[in-house]
Structure formats: structure tokens, C-alpha cells
Amino acid sequence: GQQLNQNPQSMFIQEGEDVSMNCTSSSIFNTWLWYKQDPGEGPVLLIALYKAGELTSNGRLTAQFGITRKDSFLNISASIPSDVGIYFCAGLWDSGSRLTFGEGTQLTVNP
């Protein structure tokens, strides 16, 4: 089946630093999405990407849909303590298929 590999698995950074994480797949996806999960909560959609090469921002977050359609990147600028959580990438092949999630990147921000 389709698998998504996220790197790194965990990150420990200082407040104010920028963060980069990525997601790769051996299969092509036509939609890439990034979700964030706070402790004890369900995931919340951050950014959705629908076109290869697309670069989309949402506040301090920027995500890119890789040109090969097999990867995506998420950057967080000037991190703050509330950025703590697990960041999941997700891929969708087509509108009739299921959404596949990566294993997540655990982000810890030290004040």
C-alpha cells in the first residue's frame, strides 16, 4: 500500500527558530495536506496543496507540493511555544481514494 515517510520523527528547537520538515512517498499523490495534532485532540488541517510545484502559506507556515508529486515540505518560521505538537503530512491519490497519513513529526519548542 501507499506509505508516507516523514522526517525528522522529532525535533527540539528554541523559540524563535525556523523549522523544516518533509514527507516523501514512493507513490505519486495528487493532493498533499498538512495537519497538526495537539495533545489529547484530533488533527487540524493547516495547509492543502493541489498542484505540483505549488507553494502555499498560512501565516508563519509555508508548504510546498514537490514537482515530482512524491514529496512535500512544511516550514514554520519564528517558532513559538504553541507550535508544539505533532505535524502529519497526508496524501490523496484521487477523489475516490482514502487519505493516507505519515507517521508524524513531533515538535518541541523550548521557551
Next chain:
Amino acid sequence: NAGVMQNPRHLVRRRGQEARLRCSPMKGHSHVYWYRQLPEEGLKFMVYLQKENIIDESGMPKERFSAEFPKEGPSILRIQQVVRGDSAAYFCASSPALAGVNTGELFFGEGSRLTVL
């Protein structure tokens, strides 16, 4: 304007009992998904349903697990004869499926945490 509502939030069962988890999608959403999350792991797809119809159940274990989304009422994930390995957080999500198209934009509930003793 309620989001996706799941209940119970926490459920404790003994081995061999049945667990029923309920999910009410957001108003206007006709697609429901169930995902399972083990501690320290990602979300594993279980089943994708529309009203009265199972679209994709390829992630459901072949035995003891079933799901439904009736015409009226919430979606139900049912686990019969639970075992310790069923202990996990079960998340429901819904989507608006604009014009019948699954965009991948899911709205998740807060999850139901099942503990099997």
C-alpha cells in the same frame, strides 16, 4: 456550530466485551472516516463511509470490527470481543465532499480513547 462530535471520549472495556463508538459529522457533511491511532504512532485509515454506504473498508480488520453510517443518526464503529491490542484512540473525521469530490480536507473529532483491561 458544532464540529465533529465523538462519544464517548473515554471507554474502558474488559477483554471479550463490545465497544461502540459514535460519531456525528459536522452539519452538512455527508462523508465520514474512521482512523485508529496507537500511542506514539500516526493515523491508520480504517473505513470511509457515506450515508448508508461503505465506500472503502480496506483498513478494517476482517473480524470483530464493523462500521455503519445510517440514514438517520451518527456513524457507529463497533468492535466485538475486544482484546488488549484494540486499545487505541479512534478518530472520526468528516468532509463536505464539495460537489461529490473528496478533497482530502477532513475535520476531525477529538477522538474516543478505548482502553481494554
